[in-house]
Structures are given as C-alpha cells and as structure tokens.
Amino acid sequence: MNVPSHRIKGIISIRFKSTSQIDAKEYLLEHGLTKTLAIQTVNEQVLPDNTPRAMLIDTIRYKLYQLDAKHSLTIVDPFLFPNGADPDYESDLFHLLAPCLQKCSQLTIVAGPKTHTPFRVHIENWIRSQSSINLTVKLVDEFHDRYLIADDKRGLFLGTSLNGVGKKYALVDFLQDQDGRQYRAAGRSDSVRE
Known part of the structure; x- marks a missing residue:
C-alpha cells in the first residue's frame, strides 16, 4: 500500500x-x-533567478528573523568576501546583518581561504563600527555549502552564496537542530584558522 x-x-x-x-x-x-x-x-523557499535581488534578500532576512538568533550567529559561506562582488552586494549584506548585530553578542564568519582581503577587512570594520559584537572570522577550505546558524543550533541552508542571490535558482530552507549544531561544531574545529 x-x-x-x-x-x-x-x-x-x-x-x-x-x-x-x-x-x-x-x-x-x-x-x-x-x-x-x-x-x-x-518551510523551504525557492529563490528564483531574474527576481529583483532586494526581494530575495528580504526573503533570506525574514528566514533569518525566524531563526531568532538571541546570542550568536554563525555565517558559513566560502564565497562571502568575493573579488568583484556585485555593486549592491555590500549594502545587501549590511541590510541582512543589521538586525542580528543589535541582538547578538557573537558573530562568527567562516569563509573560504580565497577571499578578497580589502573587501573582507572593510566588512569586518563596518560590523565592528555598528555594535560591540564579538566578531570572529575564520578562513577554511572545508565547507562547500552555505549556512546561517543561530545560537549554535538552529540554522538555514542557502543554496547559493549571498553574493550569488538572484543569479540562478537556489533553495533556502531550515536545518534540523542537530544539523545546525554539527555544522557549528565543525566551524570550531582545530583545523580552522582565524
């Protein structure tokens, strides 16, 4: 049957x-x-291509709001600090992160080792100027997918890098709590350098 x-x-x-x-x-x-x-x-949603980027960023921001990060947010995105980012990427990133910077005391960013250093430093300086949040940036080559993890457990899976939102179809969906904890623990591993 x-x-x-x-x-x-x-x-x-x-x-x-x-x-x-x-x-x-x-x-x-x-x-x-x-x-x-x-x-x-x-709860999954498709982020279609050729949709105004601002609408897609608002969808991700709403999902991030639903995660309700109270203490910490971990961003795992190997391509968070790209060379040659889209012109609106910086403001989109600021728009996405601003609410979390007001609520959380810890922001951990796990990015790929191939970052555009001047852009990374610029984003780090902006984050520090917006709040007294404790910021940790780690560069690793161990992640392929993108995740946003709240309070070391609840998380979102992003099928594209934040810089790639709107270029191709992608999925955004909640992770099960045990998966969020596992990815967060992997971001703390000793093989990860700061």
Whole structure:
C-alpha cells in the first residue's frame, strides 16, 4: 500500500514511506516510530533567478528573523568576501546583518581561504563600527555549502552564496537542530584558522 504525504493547512506534512506491511515493519525497525510519525513543518523557499535581488534578500532576512538568533550567529559561506562582488552586494549584506548585530553578542564568519582581503577587512570594520559584537572570522577550505546558524543550533541552508542571490535558482530552507549544531561544531574545529 503506497500512502502519500498528507498536507494539513499547507504547512505541516506527515510522511509515511512504506509500500507494504513488510516494508513498514522494516522502516519502523530502522527509523523508529517517532521519526516515522513525525510532523514536519515545510518551510523551504525557492529563490528564483531574474527576481529583483532586494526581494530575495528580504526573503533570506525574514528566514533569518525566524531563526531568532538571541546570542550568536554563525555565517558559513566560502564565497562571502568575493573579488568583484556585485555593486549592491555590500549594502545587501549590511541590510541582512543589521538586525542580528543589535541582538547578538557573537558573530562568527567562516569563509573560504580565497577571499578578497580589502573587501573582507572593510566588512569586518563596518560590523565592528555598528555594535560591540564579538566578531570572529575564520578562513577554511572545508565547507562547500552555505549556512546561517543561530545560537549554535538552529540554522538555514542557502543554496547559493549571498553574493550569488538572484543569479540562478537556489533553495533556502531550515536545518534540523542537530544539523545546525554539527555544522557549528565543525566551524570550531582545530583545523580552522582565524
């Protein structure tokens, strides 16, 4: 028996993934009852290309608002400080970060080692001028994807670098808390240099 996902009010989905009683039993043994019957909020959004960049940045900003970072925000983006950024990128980045700078005491940026140093220093100086936030910037070559992680646990996955928003289709979605904690812990690893 193939039971499709059921949507309740378009937001919550309950997923049953079995095709027969035997498959259901195997699935329950492998994944457990809680995961099998888990109610999940569907929150992903597509960031389409050729949409005004300001609208897409506002979508990400709203998702960041929903994360409700109270103490810390970690940005993992290998391409956060690019050479030859779009003309609006700097103001978009400031617009995105401004609310977090007022609420959080710690901002950690994990970027790729190939950064445009003058641009990176400019952004760091702007962040420090806006608040008394403790800023840590780490340059690593261990991440490919982009994440925003609030309070070391809740997070967002971004399918594009902030500089690439609007150039191609991309996805933005919430991470499960355990994934956010895992990515945040990886950003603290000893192989990461400051």
